[in-house]
Amino acid sequence: MSNVSVLGLGYIGLPTAAILAVxxxxxxxxxxxxxxxxxxxxxxxxxxxxxxxxxVSGAIxxxxxxxxxxxxxxxxxxxxVPTPFLEDHKPDLSFVRSAAESIxxxxxxxxxxxLESTSPVGATKQLSxxxxxxxxxxxxxxxxxxxxxxxxxxxxxxxxxxxxxxxLVENDRVVGGISESCTQAAISLYKTFVDGxxxxxxxxxxxxxxxxxxxxxxxxxxxxxxxxxLAEEQSVDVWELIELANHxxxxxxxxxxxxxxxxxxxxxxxxLVSGSPENARLIRQARHVNDQKPDYVIAxxxxxxxxxxxxxxxxxxxxxxxxxxxxxxxPAVDICMRLAKLSGVSVKAVEPxxxxxxxxxxxxxNIELCDVAQAVAExxxxxxxxxxxxxxDVPTSFDLSAKHIIDTRGLWRQRR
Numbered sequence: 328m329s330n331v332s333v334l335g336l337g338y339i340g341l342p343t344a345a346i347l348a349v350x351x352x353x354x355x356x357x358x359x360x361x362x363x364x365x366x367x368x369x370x371x372x373x374x375x376x377x378x379x380x381x382x383v384s385g386a387i388x389x390x391x392x393x394x395x396x397x398x399x400x401x402x403x404x405x406x407x408v409p410t411p412f413l414e415d416h417k418p419d420l421s422f423v424r425s426a427a428e429s430i431x432x433x434x435x436x437x438x439x440x441x442l443e444s445t446s447p448v449g450a451t452k453q454l455s456x457x458x459x460x461x462x463x464x465x466x467x468x469x470x471x472x473x474x475x476x477x478x479x480x481x482x483x484x485x486x487x488x489x490x491x492x493x494x495l496v497e498n499d500r501v502v503g504g505i506s507e508s509c510t511q512a513a514i515s516l517y518k519t520f521v522d523g524x525x526x527x528x529x530x531x532x533x534x535x536x537x538x539x540x541x542x543x544x545x546x547x548x549x550x551x552x553x554x555x556x557l558a559e560e561q562s563v564d565v566w567e568l569i570e571l572a573n574h575x576x577x578x579x580x581x582x583x584x585x586x587x588x589x590x591x592x593x594x595x596x597x598x599l600v601s602g603s604p605e606n607a608r609l610i611r612q613a614r615h616v617n618d619q620k621p622d623y624v625i626a627x628x629x630x631x632x633x634x635x636x637x638x639x640x641x642x643x644x645x646x647x648x649x650x651x652x653x654x655x656x657x658p659a660v661d662i663c664m665r666l667a668k669l670s671g672v673s674v675k676a677v678e679p680x681x682x683x684x685x686x687x688x689x690x691x692x693n694i695e696l697c698d699v700a701q702a703v704a705e706x707x708x709x710x711x712x713x714x715x716x717x718x719x720d721v722p723t724s725f726d727l728s729a730k731h732i733i734d735t736r737g738l739w740r741q742r743r
Contacts, residue, residue, distance in 0.1 A: 329353055331516075332401035332433075334426045336363055336394065338374055338590070338653060339443060339484045340407030342491045345382045348391035350520040355401060356394040357429075367394045375652035375680050378492050400433045403441065403516055406454075407484070409590070410444045416597040418447040427454055431461035436476040439512050443484055445537050445591060447598040451481040451530035455505055468505035480504035480513035481530045483537035488589075488651045499523040503533025541595040542610050547581045548592070549613035552620045555583035566737040585624045585712050585735040586658025587617040588647025593656040621662045624710075624735055628666060631708045631731035638672040641706035643699065643721070644713020645678035645688075652680035659712035660687065667691040675702035679717045700725070707731060714738040 329352055333344040336358040348354040358364055366373045370384040386392035408422040423444060430440070440458065442451050455469035458477065468475040482502045486494040500517050502525050504510030514525045528536070551569065558565035569580045587593045596614050600607040632638050647657035654660050664687055667674045674694045676684065683689070684696045699718065703709055703725045711718060714736040721727070722739050734740065 330401045331355070331403040331405060332357060332398060332430070333405045333407060334358075334398070334430065335407040335409070335422075335444075336367065337407065337409075338376070338488065338491070339486070340405070341367075341372065341374065341383065342376060342379055342486075342495055343405065343407060343443070343484075344392055345379065345386050346492065346495050346520050348386035348389075349382060352391070352519070354386070354392045355399050356392060357396065357398050358394070359396065361396065364394050364396055376491050377489060382492065398429045398433055400435065401438070403439045404430045404434070405441045405443055406430075407443045410446050410450075410594075412594055412597050412601075417601050418450070418598050420446070420450060420453065423450065423454060424457055427457040428461065431458055434458065434462055434465065434477055436465060439478045439480070439509075439516065441513055441516070442479075442481045445483050445541070445595050445598075446481065446534050448531050448534045448538070448602055450534060451479060451503070452505060455479040468509050472506045473508050475506065475509070478504060478506075478509040478512040479530075480509045481533045482513055482517060483533060485537065485540065488648060488653055496520060496522050499526055501526050501528060501533045501536045503528045503530040505530050535599075538595050538599050541591045542599055542613075544581075545587060545592050545596045545617060546609060546613040548583075548587055549616040551581045551583040552586075553616050554580070556623055564740070566740045582737065583735075584620070584658070585662060586620040588655065588657035588659070589653065590655045593617070593647075621658045621665070624662055624712075624733070625665055627733055628708055628710060629669065631733065632669075632672065635707035635731065637707055638669070639675065639706045640666055640672060640708045640710055641675045641677065641699075641702035642666070643677045643702070643709065643711045643718050644715055645676060645685075646680060646713055646715075649714045650680075650716055652678075654681070654685055660685065662710075662712060663694065664688055664691065667694045675706055677702045677718075678713075679715060703727070703730070708733065711736055711738060 331347050331352045332355045333340050334357045336356045344354045344356045370387045372380045372383050406426045408426050411419045413419050452469050455467045459467040466476040468479050502513045510527050517525050555565040572578050596610050600611045642663045645659045676696050677699045688694050708731040711734045
């Protein structure tokens, strides 16, 4: 398994490719973006992840990692492509299918294909069926099980942005093949770089395990977000409330925020709902609670603006969590965009991890990307949306006495 091809060089695919290259594999990374391929070819990276630039640069320079727009033959193909949902919250597997179509001409007997993208239950089997249709000269496990020519398995990523390189190696992995031989073939690969346990199961169980992990987080965040609204109605500091409640030995309430974002928690629970709409009632409701939290934040801003001398809002943070540049499904981006649509409102957006606004925001002429000093100076309402380290000292660095402060993360509770 010395030659590995990784399709999709994003927040998961690129670190995975880099770690594999460091651990002795010859890795070929493939991405559809010319910008990504060129950036990586130059030894730089296009995402923010601590330590990743050093690992990628070394792997590129040594020749252990190559990148291009084109797929090449390999022993192992790892698919780390997007799996979003459609407008009706149904899973969109079009990127997985496109990846299958791109690798199909290069697959040979004895190869291993691994789907790492978080997927609805049945997606790995669907991938095997697509490959079987494209390569009828080969036997795939959805039809031939242990007698297949090509092994197909699912091994979902389960890493925390900001600690990806560490957790790719240290975290346990759930590995599920369509057949037992598929599972073992995939485990053989992961054991070359994973120090944690490789937990063997079926493809369907591995798919549902990842969805379960993220739905669990989503439900618990929904509890915290709903609690924050109830606490404010009673003039109770929710941050103190949670801190006190968590002193109970069997209670661990999570922290509320302006909503839920990211490529996992804000998306994956819908895959469970779509599989059984009539029974996934709690999971569905948690999604609604978290999706509606931005409405509550915007209402608070509107109330503050009603007494402001000029309608300028400083939105501190755009990413979906602290200290990263990932804007996918970010409630902060949604809030910023919706505030800009309010009559007469100007928005000063501060996001220290990006150099330009995403298209969804730059299309609004009244949203300006600026530094925190300018944003706070010009704003009537200072809205903290992301608890980046760079924002921790804002209350002591700037005069906020004449500002309306809305802290959705509790970062400044101890500093006011």
